Amino acid sequence: GQQVMQIPQYQHVQEGEDFTTYCNSSTTLSNIQWYKQRPGGHPVFLIQLVKSGEVKKQKRLTFQFGEAKKNSSLHITATQTTDVGTYFCAGYGGSNYKLTFGKGTLLTVNP
Amino acid sequence: DTGVSQDPRHKITKRGQNVTFRCDPISEHNRLYWYRQTLGQGPEFLTYFQNEAQLEKSRLLSDRFSAERPKGSFSTLEIQRTEQGDSAMYLCASSSGTGRGNTIYFGEGSWLTVV
Numbered sequence: 001g002q003q004v005m006q007i008p009q010y011q012h013v014q015e016g017e018d019f020t021t022y023c024n025s026s027t028t029l030s031n032i033q034w035y036k037q038r039p040g041g042h043p044v045f046l047i048q049l050v051k052s053g054e055v056k057k058q059k060r061l062t063f064q065f066g067e068a069k070k071n072s073s074l075h076i077t078a079t080q081t082t083d084v085g086t087y088f089c090a091g092y093g094g095s096n097y098k099l100t101f102g103k104g105t106l107l108t109v110n111p
Numbered sequence: 112d113t114g115v116s117q118d119p120r121h122k123i124t125k126r127g128q129n130v131t132f133r134c135d136p137i138s139e140h141n142r143l144y145w146y147r148q149t150l151g152q153g154p155e156f157l158t159y160f161q162n163e164a165q166l167e168k169s170r171l172l173s174d175r176f177s178a179e180r181p182k183g184s185f186s187t188l189e190i191q192r193t194e195q196g197d198s199a200m201y202l203c204a205s206s207s208g209t210g211r212g213n214t215i216y217f218g219e220g221s222w223l224t225v226v
Binding site: 004033041042048088095103 | 153169
């Protein structure tokens with residue numbers, strides 16, 4: 001079945017440093033979604049990428065979808081303590097309904 | 112609050128007991144999903160409803176698990192004869208539309224601890 005892998009599993013940064021998490025799928029994705037889950041919270045939708053090579057920005061967050069639609073990345077510029085949480089990528093493979101999540105990257109920020 | 116609502120938020124049960132979780136999706140969302148999440152893992156898909164029809168079920172959902180959405184609104188997830196391995200957070204989510212890529216809104220989850 002479809003697998004979605006994320007690296008790194010953990011990332012600890014000093015406030016102000018940049019952060020990047022990478023997502024790779026074993027199959028081509030129709031689209032990819034990114035979620036953020038704060039400690040003790042639930043996943044919250046951040047963004048969806050659909051087109052090959054697509055790049056989207058949300059303030060300090062930059063999301064990219066690979067040309068082959070099998071990988072994606074999330075980059076945060078100048079991290080803040082409010083960025084703390086686990087970032088998940090998720091994609092639809094063969095199913096129209098089943099969103100497969102990666103294991104996530106836990107980001108901690110030292111003030 | 113008009114988000115996805117789940118009840119109870121926390122449940123501690125003894126092994127072998129049955130538990131039921133309820134989910135109230137965002138009003139007028141025709142799609143409803145159940146996911147399970149354990150510590151350090153991403154959410155794992157369990158099942159999906161479009162209106163009242165259960166259209167997809169994961170192999171993770173053993174015969175001890177059953178989900179219903181009788182009137183196409185709220186949904187219940189029942190676990191019979193609970194086992195310690197069932198301890199997890201059970202997440203309900205909903206979305207609108209018919210294609211892929213609709214924004215999925217998650218509830219705050221129901222934490223299950225089986226002792």
